[in-house]
Amino acid sequence: MRLFRFFCEFAIHITVLGLLSVSAPASEQRAATPVVQGDPARGQRLYQSRCMGCHSLDSNRVGPMHRGVIGREAGDVAGYAYSRALRNSSVVWNDDTLDLWLQDPEGLIEGQRMNFRVKKPQDRSDIISYLKQESQG
Amino acid sequence: MSDIVDTPNTLIEPSRRFFVTGLGKSVLSASAVALLVGCESMAKTAARTTAADPAADAGILNVALGLEHEAINAYQLGAESGLLQKGVLPVAVLFQSHHKEHRDAIVATIRKLGGAPVEPKMIGDYAKDLQADRLKNQTDVLMLAARLEQGAANAYLGVIPAFGDPDLAQVSGRLAADETMHWTVLANALGQPVPQMALSFGA
CATH class of the missing domain: 1.10.760.10 (Cytochrome c-like domain)
Structure with a gap:
């Protein structure tokens, strides 16, 4: 069970990091x-x-x-x-x-x-x- | 127009999806994700580019209508110039008829969206704006037409992301295809080389 929770939290971290890494270039592109x-x-x-x-x-x-x-x-x-x-x-x-x-x-x-x-x-x-x-x- | 439209008189039947919850949920979802990751500008863009806004879409279509008015009058100037040969004139008139069908469908759609269609200028104004007095032979006329068709194709492609209604975005792509077809015929008649690179339109 502990191992399962670890993997779930790891997956959430990876997802959030992925979203952040996608959003950064998008926000940069909004600037001149x-x-x-x-x-x-x-x-x-x-x-x-x-x-x-x-x-x-x-x-x-x-x-x-x-x-x-x-x-x-x-x-x-x-x-x-x-x-x-x-x-x-x-x-x-x-x-x-x-x-x-x-x-x-x-x-x-x-x-x-x-x-x-x-x-x-x-x-x-x-x-x-x-x-x-x-x-x- | 019947071969490309869902209803006899308009480009689309303005979708009930404008007003029901399905699209709204997806818009909220896209904006919410952007806000969650701390990118406010991205969230604004997501909301702006995907939220249904009939008035904004009508505004985009009015610019398209301006293009169609200009194309119709450009072909009229070419047809009346006496510069087009016997075999070329019917093609120019056919292309003009396509633009008239585009115009009529766009006008009907703008009205259905609650907008006021822009009126054409006088043909003399188009002649002045397009420098029709510089057209001296058939090649000049075809080059002008090719330039306008290429520009119109790119314009239709370039505004696709701005439409709130994806059905209208698709129609914009179909209009671009018509203009590209016109350009291809004209460029071939002018002996222009086929573009060497893929994706030479839009982008």
């Missing part, structure tokens, strides 16, 4: 993670395949135009009908906020309408790098 160097050339290809369904650099389409997005306040492109959440947001777009936005838009600004997520940190970094390059132009 532009730890990888962005490649604007790859970012351009990603932008064309992932973002241009809804966005353009110079036209408001399903989503707002992107040129000049770096340093711009969220919900601030003239002529685009933003959600109330974006209009009322005080977020300013930079590496960190864009990384969070692409990772989980609703996590950054609740009530937004984009919902599209880019899961891989390298992909996000490359897209942000491309947007920075185009914003400078």
